[in-house]
Amino acid sequence: MFKYIYSVIFFIVLTAASASAQTADISPARKQAIDSLALEKVRDLSKYISIIGSKKTPYSEAQRVMDRAEELFAPESEMGVSSLNRKEINYYKVRKYFERLIALNYDRVTISWYDIHYISDLERQPDGRYVGVVTIYQKFEGTSDDGMKYKDTTKKDITIYVERKKTQIAGRTVEFWDVLLGDIRVSETSA
Numbered sequence: 001m002f003k004y005i006y007s008v009i010f011f012i013v014l015t016a017a018s019a020s021a022q023t024a025d026i027s028p029a030r031k032q033a034i035d036s037l038a039l040e041k042v043r044d045l046s047k048y049i050s051i052i053g054s055k056k057t058p059y060s061e062a063q064r065v066m067d068r069a070e071e072l073f074a075p076e077s078e079m080g081v082s083s084l085n086r087k088e089i090n091y092y093k094v095r096k097y098f099e100r101l102i103a104l105n106y107d108r109v110t111i112s113w114y115d116i117h118y119i120s121d122l123e124r125q126p127d128g129r130y131v132g133v134v135t136i137y138q139k140f141e142g143t144s145d146d147g148m149k150y151k152d153t154t155k156k157d158i159t160i161y162v163e164r165k166k167t168q169i170a171g172r173t174v175e176f177w178d179v180l181l182g183d184i185r186v187s188e189t190s191a
Helices: 002-024 028-053 059-070 094-102
Strands: 078-083 086-093 108-124 130-143 149-169 172-190
Touching (some): 028 059, 028 108, 028 149, 028 172, 059 094, 078 094, 078 149, 108 149
Parallel strands (some): 078 172
Antiparallel strands (some): 108 130, 130 149
8 A cells, every 4th residue: 555655656756856847948939049158158258268368458358258257157167178298288267267368478469269169968966057068179379579488279178057046026026047168178178
């Protein structure tokens, strides 16, 4: 008898969980909008990194842009840094990465991202968030007036988090999907 009751309860819980998961699924139209937003945030980050890394950017402007760029990320996210001169990849918290970028010992720095695309579709996680990965290629070039020059291309994978959030607008609670960037992992570095 107890086995039967437990089976019925398990079935009810499973059905309820399945129904709630279906209501939280992302429609194809919403997914397309989310994908566009994710790629837009990655492109924004690309612009911010270019501004922060440029030696022509005044320090106060670089600080303002760093603040804006940090808002794109989930808490505790890290960014990978690689070099042709060493095998290991170092990871830094986002703010620390930006501070190191400003302090690079070059007179001119050019950073550009290209070939930005999804390599994994959004997958629902047990906590209700969706996670995907966007791949980019970063071209870095640093030159000094004394002739020092460094150049590399790095393939990086950016974790994308999509989660449902709530906000108050005119006294009403409105739910929306938000996109945050996560860790940026280096997958390869070449000349």
